Amino acid sequence: MTLLDVRNLSVSIPTPEGDVHAVRSVDLSIERGEIHGVIGESGCGKTMTGMAMLGLVPQGARIAADRFHFDGEDLSENASRLRGRRIGLISQDPAAALNPVLSIARQMDDVLSAHRDMPRQTRHAEAAALLAATGLPDPEKVLKSYPHQLSGGMQQRVVIAQALATGADFLIADEPTTALDVSVGAQVLALLRRLVSERGLTVLMITHDMDVIAEACDRATVLYAGRSVETGPVDDVLRRPGHPYTRALLAALPDAGPHGARLAAIEGSIPPPRIAIAGCAFAPRCPQAMLVCAAEPPPMRARATHRWLCHLPEDAA
Amino acid sequence: MELLRYILRRTVLSAFVVVGVTFLVFVVAQVVPSDPAALYAGPRPTAEQIEKARQELNLDAPLPARFATFAAAMATGDFGVSYKSRRLIAEDLRSYLPATLELAVFSTGLALLIGIPLGVLAAARQGKWPDRLGSFSSIAAVAMPTFFLAMILQLVFAQWLGILPLSGRLSREISISAPLPMVTGFNMIDALLAGRIDAFGNALTHLILPALTLASYPAGVAMRLTRSAMIEILERRHVAAARALGLSEPRILFGHALPNAMGPALTVIGLSFAYALTGAVLVEIIFAWPGLGRYVSEAILAKDFPVIAAVTMVVTICYVVMNLMIDIAQALVDPRVALS
Numbered sequence A: 001m002t003l004l005d006v007r008n009l010s011v012s013i014p015t016p017e018g019d020v021h022a023v024r025s026v027d028l029s030i031e032r033g034e035i036h037g038v039i040g041e042s043g044c045g046k047t048m049t050g051m052a053m054l055g056l057v058p059q060g061a062r063i064a065a066d067r068f069h070f071d072g073e074d075l076s077e078n079a080s081r082l083r084g085r086r087i088g089l090i091s092q093d094p095a096a097a098l099n100p101v102l103s104i105a106r107q108m109d110d111v112l113s114a115h116r117d118m119p120r121q122t123r124h125a126e127a128a129a130l131l132a133a134t135g136l137p138d139p140e141k142v143l144k145s146y147p148h149q150l151s152g153g154m155q156q157r158v159v160i161a162q163a164l165a166t167g168a169d170f171l172i173a174d175e176p177t178t179a180l181d182v183s184v185g186a187q188v189l190a191l192l193r194r195l196v197s198e199r200g201l202t203v204l205m206i207t208h209d210m211d212v213i214a215e216a217c218d219r220a221t222v223l224y225a226g227r228s229v230e231t232g233p234v235d236d237v238l239r240r241p242g243h244p245y246t247r248a249l250l251a252a253l254p255d256a257g258p259h260g261a262r263l264a265a266i267e268g269s270i271p272p273p274r275i276a277i278a279g280c281a282f283a284p285r286c287p288q289a290m291l292v293c294a295a296e297p298p299p300m301r302a303r304a305t306h307r308w309l310c311h312l313p314e315d316a317a
Numbered sequence B: 001m002e003l004l005r006y007i008l009r010r011t012v013l014s015a016f017v018v019v020g021v022t023f024l025v026f027v028v029a030q031v032v033p034s035d036p037a038a039l040y041a042g043p044r045p046t047a048e049q050i051e052k053a054r055q056e057l058n059l060d061a062p063l064p065a066r067f068a069t070f071a072a073a074m075a076t077g078d079f080g081v082s083y084k085s086r087r088l089i090a091e092d093l094r095s096y097l098p099a100t101l102e103l104a105v106f107s108t109g110l111a112l113l114i115g116i117p118l119g120v121l122a123a124a125r126q127g128k129w130p131d132r133l134g135s136f137s138s139i140a141a142v143a144m145p146t147f148f149l150a151m152i153l154q155l156v157f158a159q160w161l162g163i164l165p166l167s168g169r170l171s172r173e174i175s176i177s178a179p180l181p182m183v184t185g186f187n188m189i190d191a192l193l194a195g196r197i198d199a200f201g202n203a204l205t206h207l208i209l210p211a212l213t214l215a216s217y218p219a220g221v222a223m224r225l226t227r228s229a230m231i232e233i234l235e236r237r238h239v240a241a242a243r244a245l246g247l248s249e250p251r252i253l254f255g256h257a258l259p260n261a262m263g264p265a266l267t268v269i270g271l272s273f274a275y276a277l278t279g280a281v282l283v284e285i286i287f288a289w290p291g292l293g294r295y296v297s298e299a300i301l302a303k304d305f306p307v308i309a310a311v312t313m314v315v316t317i318c319y320v321v322m323n324l325m326i327d328i329a330q331a332l333v334d335p336r337v338a339l340s
């Protein structure tokens, strides 16, 4: 069953130098109970797509979409009501997401008292239980701590526990492992997988790391310059990529290399977010570009539920 | 543990400040006057009188010994006698100091109570009319001369509306007909100790106008500092995270962002307190408030050095203690402070 159904989503941010097209046209279809990866280079609109779902775009930004539905409700009207109730956020930098001057107990309690009608004692027990559910070994001690006394991995678990405390069943995880050590990041991914199967959560996993897609996701959508250019089951996207950009991303994967620096390896850079793009945004960097590519928007190609936008015929992929 | 070490460190530092100021006061009071003995001996002294004063003041002893005597006297609260009135300074301070502290504490409280919520509101509605109005008022509050504000308040509340007394610390019916026993010197506390609700209310109403007058400047500063700190903090990621967790906007403003902005607000307490302790001369004169400001300004005109020295010492200690408490509060509000 489709939990999130997004068609042709765009987010424009007015600035003195002109509109920034942070998101140009994103389609997303996320099934209940899946981890759906969103991957793309820095600046391609991953975070802004997630923020639009939370109704937390910058002041004055315009959101438009042909369809923007979450569980049958229109997000363009209900985002601020649904966020923190059904939709939660796990951000890249857990240290920045936690309030530095409040104890974890206070921060957990604030969330619980905003969403659950229960007495103080019960809330404390619930907070400890949620922390334990995220794999924190000594919840009572964590509750007494302040964020700076916890490691990055522990902080991220607290952030996840907070999201669970809201009762949200859809989590937007924006690069949840980028700020963590590789091994700690892998643990956090495993935790999210476990929570998805145990609690029936659905996760939108934003990343710029193909490994995260391969390790943790069921399906994936590739963004380029504010557009979703390819989507499908992870196996199909990774093994038989349809879009030349996805192929370039995969080809740029070194066998070993510094974490996070991997996508920089494609020649050239994404088009500036202020210009209008007529044809395929990837044309200037695409090794297979044809004359038609820069002039006309590419058509949809499909193999079962695996879809991409490209002028090349299906069998060329 | 970190916290204890931090408190200890701040306390030692504060003690050094007090010793330093004691030395300065000693230099100013005992060394600078060309002839303290001549001053001490009174108007048109004879050579004999001066010689006697010299012995009484122990002026022939070497400087370090004189400083030791001076510091010991200060430490025991023995501030000597006023050159002018010949009264024991410690006696005078027993009534003047509580009067001024009362005013300082009250006006500081008022300043925070007015300035902080307005600052939060202005930050939350940045650029909208509450912000404009708040910014305008804060500039007015800071720029307005105290004597002018005092006159306006007296005119409106005492003269026209007649709901608050014009001046003084207590009404005559109380101070003369049924005086309060002086225990702490703080009228409101003494009234409560004596179980006199009427006197408590009377003392409170007398405090309002001078405290409001004194609060105006620090309230304006508190508003501006809170506003700018809040604007910066509302941009931080944990505020967006709190929103994403579905917390209500008032909860985010006052429960999450404001504790991060308490640093500047606490700084204002120190500023406001110092301002009320020594800057209150005009206010004390206008409202006939028998406090330190009036006391010391008369002493300055009379070159009454022992009084000046005593007031300086007392004010310094009040201020240092206040700052120590602020530092500790700072560390309690933000656990990272103790680490640095």
Ligand SMILES: Nc1ncnc2c1ncn2[C@@H]1O[C@H](COP(=O)(O)OP(=O)(O)OP(=O)(O)O)[C@@H](O)[C@H]1O
Binding pocket: A013, A015, A020, A021, A022, A023, A040, A041, A042, A043, A044, A045, A046, A047, A048, A049, A058, A208, A273
């Ligand atoms: N507040 C803003 N004002 C103007 N432009 C913005 C703002 N926030 C983001 N943008 C622009 O919108 C585009 C998309 O940004 P977004 O943060 O969604 O990218 P991203 O894919 O999440 O990148 P990263 O991997 O670096 O996090 C970028 O070009 C960015 O510069």
Ligand code: SF4
Binding pocket: A243, A244, A245, A280, A281, A282, A283, A284, A286, A287, A288, A289, A290, A293, A298, A309, A310, A311, A312
């Ligand atoms: S449409 Fe053309 S330029 Fe774009 S990815 Fe396909 S081949 Fe490359």
Ligand SMILES: [Mg+2]
Binding pocket: A046, A047, A048, A174
């Ligand atoms: Mg991002």
